[in-house]
Amino acid sequence: MENSKPWLKPALEFGPLILFFAVFMLYRTDTVLIAGRPYGGFILATLAFIPALMATTAIQWRMTGKLAPMQVATLVLVVVFGGLSVWLNDPRFFTLKPTIIYLMFAAILGTGLMLRRNWLGAVLSEALPMDAEGWRKLTLRMALFFVFLAMLNEVVWRNMSESSWVWFKTFGLPVLLFVFLLGNAGLYRAHALPPKDVADDDRAL
Template identity: 35%
Template sequence: MDKKQPHPLFKLATELGPLMVFFIANAKFHLFVATAAFMVAVVVAMIASYAVTRHVPMMAIVTAVVVLVFGTLTLVLHDETFIKMKPTIVYLLFAGVLGGGLLFGRSFIAVMFDQMFNLTPRGWRMLTMRWAIWFAAMAVLNEIIWRTQSTDFWVAFKAFGMAPLTMLFAVTQMPLIKRYHLEPATLEQSEAEAGDVSKG
């Protein structure tokens, strides 16, 4: 499938747009209205992403599925616990997939991030391990926030805390990516592209 490269602002809008909708709807109405709006916004963002790029990132698909499932439970049971636990479930899924892959000598971080770079097997292994730990830590942080703080605080943290923290963490990984970066057209690159971390 031929993937078109979207404008960075479009990519940012599809990733952060649903969070902004969630925050604004919660501020104007309440969490249940915000949950319904969030579900619609996530679906719209996926459709827009596919319409423009003919591709939807794996992370976006997984996140959308969990949002729809837990959002539906929140609305049907009228229990805000489910939507608050959604980030925890998503982060634990990502951490589990990455950590489980490493146990079998595979790195799935390339699939998650649409493989924006080429690394040696050792580089993939280290990057995957760091992201697995990060996702697990974010799951714990989300649990602490929603269980100890108000709903409005949690919504603000979800909208303005989680994404910036994750972006900041991604930036701190650039030295590792540069250190283990591979030049194009090498046999080792082919192994890295396949996510093989059992070598190197």
């Protein structure tokens, strides 16, 4: 299914985020009454984002038969913190969610480094075959990058407007991730496994 429809995977991954942005921009200056309670555009966008992410995650699971641990963790935190924002009508819980996610990812990667376990490679080795030293370097860089993103999210949501945070969340974070991945192209090349070694390396993970 994925091969016949190459647009489907990015649509599932970015669809809920684009929906969040669209709903927020549509209602950002309005207040809507739901069950007698007034909700602003941010809460309405969050209310749309949660079921959309649940649906796209379920579709990805049905398509592939599996979900990455980061996908599961992200979904749980979105439901918990997004649900708190909607329930308490307070956007701060949802804006705090990326900080928690990035710190958690950084902690997981850091723990893997300390235990000398290649957890990142176990997830991504099929798409990016590298030797053990390459995965160690990438894991360290990615852990530090996630800490940076967590700190940056705190600066943005605590010091800027809701609109600024939504733009940052929708476009800024994906661009930063893309730049990070592109910036490590030299590492990928330097530590790439020869084709004949890929299968052996996968069995060793």
